[in-house]
Amino acid sequence: MRIAAACLILAAALPLPLPAQDQVPADRAEIGLSFAPVVKSAAPAVVNIYASRIVAQRRSPFAADPFFSQFFDFGQTVPRVQNSLGSGVILGADGIVVSNFHVVGGAEDIRVVLADRREFEGRVILADEAADLAVIRLDGAENLPALDLADSDLVEVGDLVLAIGNPFGIGQTVTSGIVSGLARAGGDMGRGRGYFIQTDAAINPGNSGGALVDTAGRLLGINTSILTRSGGSNGIGFAIPSNLVAQYVAQAEAGAARFARPWSGIEVQPVDAGMAEALGLNAPGGVMIRQIHPESPFAKAGLGAGDVVISIDGHPVDGPQELDYRLATLGPGGTAAVRYWRDGGEAEAELALDPAPKNAGADELRINLGTPLDGLGVASLGPALIERLGLPLSAEGVVVTEVAGRARRTQLQPGDVLIAVNGRPIREPADLATVAALPTRLWQIEFLRGGRRAVIRLSGG
Known part of the structure; x- marks a missing residue:
């Protein structure tokens, strides 16, 4: 009896459990409780895109062969409808959507479905295969949910991110991860000659054109490709940085028919350890000019072959793709400061951000x-x-x-x-x-x- 009485006294002394409460995380430390507030904020601005294009299919596999085509007439090609599925991100309440070129490039019919199941017809107003970006205008759209752009130059390895898209056509899906690498460029990492943010958030077929967002629900990049041998996500995905996306949207809204980027007029190579020692640099970095066109803005700024470009507009430049990226994000018009290494010392010049001249x-x-x-x-x-x-x-x-x-x-x-x-x-x-x-x-x-x-x-x- 004494034990039972003691248990009753102890139970009475303990506080009653409080009911569960819904609460938005107050800081980054509390985000571990749930990503739901971020998803609720960002997901409505991520759309599904259904595109169709007519492609020419040859009747014979030998029709494209330069040898056999000289001697045989394989007839005309057969038109075939090719469908593609991808994702997109609304960046303008008036119906501006950004996706990948490989999702909508050359499409004759584009149907965009919002998270709330509304549907719009879309048309491409600016596309660039090299960067794998396309800007779409939705017909009759207004007051749409739109994402704000983050400054992709401030992202750091280890930052938490979410990938939102439509993988495998199963519907809108969210995956989480971190930024696992920066300044990834070209080669087997993705289409085109781009410059990417790397993430381990799962990105699968159908995610292309979807959003990579930060913990504030802002767009960090457009998911564009994966590095895979199996056809599925292996934990390495790539996104086009939001600062480049912003330049494409700005030019599209200004009515540009073709994306304009400042011309470098130089061919460069990264500076490795051996080159750095020979040039007197403290550490490898920058790109050395191997060849320069007489009309290049760099030539007009006083640079020449053998000079090492260290930074543009205060941002380090360590590879050819990074050079192209920095110029593209600045856009044509105006000037930028370029720092370079010559004869054992640093110098600075003013670089004109001009497009390639036409003759x-x-x-x-x-x-x-x-x-x-x-x-x-x-x-x-x-x-x-x-x-x-x-x-x-x-x-x-x-x-x-x-x-x-x-x-x-x-x-x-x-x-x-x-x-x-x-x-x-x-x-x-x-x-x-x-x-x-x-x-x-x-x-x-x-x-x-x-x-x-x-x-x-x-x-x-």
Whole structure:
């Protein structure tokens, strides 16, 4: 009895349990309780995108072969509808959505479904395959939920992030993780030649174009790719930083038809330990200018081959993709401070953020003379074409800009630099027009592709 009485007295002394309460985390330490407030804030601005495009499918696998196509007629291609599924992020209450180029690029029909199941027709108003970004305008949209942009330059490895998208088409899904790396660039890490934020938040097929958000529900990046050998998420995903996204949105809203970025006019290589020691640098860093175009803004700022670019606008530059990224986020117009290393010391110059100049000789010429070259567009090489086609700075001569009509038989591609046709040198577009007008049944086209010399032979008058 004494034990029972003691238990009663002890129970009476203990406080009664309090009912559970819903509470928004007050700081980063409390975020471990739940991500629900962040999801409720950000998820309505993440959309599902259904896009369809018509692609040409060849009847025979040998139809695209440059050898067999000379001797056999494989007939015309068959149109086929190709569907794609991805995600997007609303960044403007008036219907501005950002996604990946590989989700909506070339699409003829775009349907955007919001988290609340509302649907809108969309159209691409600005797209860039190199950066794998596209800006979409939703028809008839207003007062939509939109995400604020975070400053992606302030993100640090270890920061908590959420990835929101539509993986595998199963519906809107949220995964969590951390920023596991910064300044990841190109190669096997993703499409294009981009510069990425790396995360271990699961990103799977269908997540492309979705949001990578911070713990305040702001957009840190657009999820674009995964590094995988199995086809699923292996814990390494990549997102395009929000500062670059902001520049694309700004240009799209200003009515730009093509994304404009400042031209560097230089070819660079990262500085490794051996180069740093030879140059007198305390540690590896920066990029050394290997080649510079005479019209480059860097040349006009006083830099030359052998100089090491350390930073642009106060941000370190340690690779070619990082250089392109820094220039792209600044946008064309105005100036930026560039710090560089020369002769054992640092110096600073003012860099003009100008696009690649166009020269008068870059006007395009199209062949239409009743020959196998009909439909071939060519132009003299200038800085603007060199940048657009990704050619070496030293490239000169006549470049292929378009291949259409009968010229498709030649298997030439935009970016090929013509050397000679039927043994006659091609130094300017007029030379090609002259050769194409001469009667002949056999054609021999010499050209450069990717720095390698190649020859195409075909028959036809």
